[in-house]
Amino acid sequence: MPLFTLPNFLRRPRSSHPAPPERLHFHLRKRLTSASGPLELDIELDIARGESLALLGPSGSGKTSLLRLLAGLQPADGGYIAAFGRIWLDSACGIDRPPRERRAGLVFQDYALFPNMSVLGNVRFALPSGSPARRADELLERVGLAGLANERPARLSGGQQQRLALARALAAEPELLLLDEPLSALDGALRRDLQDALAALRERQRTTLLLVTHDPGEALRLCERAVLLEAGRVAADAPPARLFGAGGPADAEQRLTLAGRVLERIAAADGSPLYRIEAEGRTCLARAAERAGLEPGDSVLVSAGDWLATPLHGLR
Numbered sequence: 001m002p003l004f005t006l007p008n009f010l011r012r013p014r015s016s017h018p019a020p021p022e023r024l025h026f027h028l029r030k031r032l033t034s035a036s037g038p039l040e041l042d043i044e045l046d047i048a049r050g051e052s053l054a055l056l057g058p059s060g061s062g063k064t065s066l067l068r069l070l071a072g073l074q075p076a077d078g079g080y081i082a083a084f085g086r087i088w089l090d091s092a093c094g095i096d097r098p099p100r101e102r103r104a105g106l107v108f109q110d111y112a113l114f115p116n117m118s119v120l121g122n123v124r125f126a127l128p129s130g131s132p133a134r135r136a137d138e139l140l141e142r143v144g145l146a147g148l149a150n151e152r153p154a155r156l157s158g159g160q161q162q163r164l165a166l167a168r169a170l171a172a173e174p175e176l177l178l179l180d181e182p183l184s185a186l187d188g189a190l191r192r193d194l195q196d197a198l199a200a201l202r203e204r205q206r207t208t209l210l211l212v213t214h215d216p217g218e219a220l221r222l223c224e225r226a227v228l229l230e231a232g233r234v235a236a237d238a239p240p241a242r243l244f245g246a247g248g249p250a251d252a253e254q255r256l257t258l259a260g261r262v263l264e265r266i267a268a269a270d271g272s273p274l275y276r277i278e279a280e281g282r283t284c285l286a287r288a289a290e291r292a293g294l295e296p297g298d299s300v301l302v303s304a305g306d307w308l309a310t311p312l313h314g315l316r
């Protein structure tokens, strides 16, 4: 008979779920209320550390809710999250770590910046303790905000606030980065620059990424895996090129965007370059998006509406 036993309320609950250090595995259930009636979110996914996953699906399919459940900002009705060697949630045994104990960084459409801190202060605040302060300057440089370091967030445009929110999320070096259309307020070259910066930073830190996007090009460029949600369930889980390909499960508008490869460069009548492209078994002629300087063999995304080819990096 032990001399001393801990009372029940002091015992730490133990989960029976395995939590391998290199994986994120979750099964989450949540009853939601949509305009057309109750919606049962029920999603199970197994994701490797460093993997980059696009979350797609029609409005109201549960994408934002899933990110909020993972971050701990919304309570699940049931389920578990085993994240990189730790249990964040196991409703069966009463474990539910608060957001600050989950190593998840998130950027939502409404940014949630600290209004009374400078731009630089917002990023510095998120640095893990012991990080060199210049890391905040590097991140601001990377997202093109170095010149605005001393401004207050309210003085920034929507796109600049979005970039600041991204820099702040990256500063915290999260194991899991949850991005809800983080680049939607940006256009053209800036969007491409930030996508490149995000890909480079993510690779360096081996961050696992869940990215909500409505942009097939973004999914193709940044993610090796795409999960399509429909009415709170996983309807498809495949490489983005397959999801958006002809006959794939993405919706008709997205299917107009094809993954292809440059066959050759030819000159149009006015001397501007045109490219012959093989995409999903058909050949087309396309102009290049921006000054792309495409070469034969390059992977591209072709928007069938106006036959515009966008170069892709990382397409498998």
Ligand SMILES: Nc1ncnc2c1ncn2[C@@H]1O[C@H](COP(=O)(O)OP(=O)(O)OP(=O)(O)O)[C@@H](O)[C@H]1O
Pocket (backbone or CB within 6 Å): 031, 032, 033, 034, 035, 039, 057, 058, 059, 060, 061, 062, 063, 064, 065, 066, 074
């Ligand atoms: N806390 C909540 N309680 C009940 N229902 C909710 C809650 N939060 C969201 N919902 C509902 O759940 C449904 C899914 O919403 P969610 O924002 O997750 O969808 P989404 O796929 O991100 O949509 P969008 O692409 O438009 O952002 C919506 O109908 C919404 O009204």
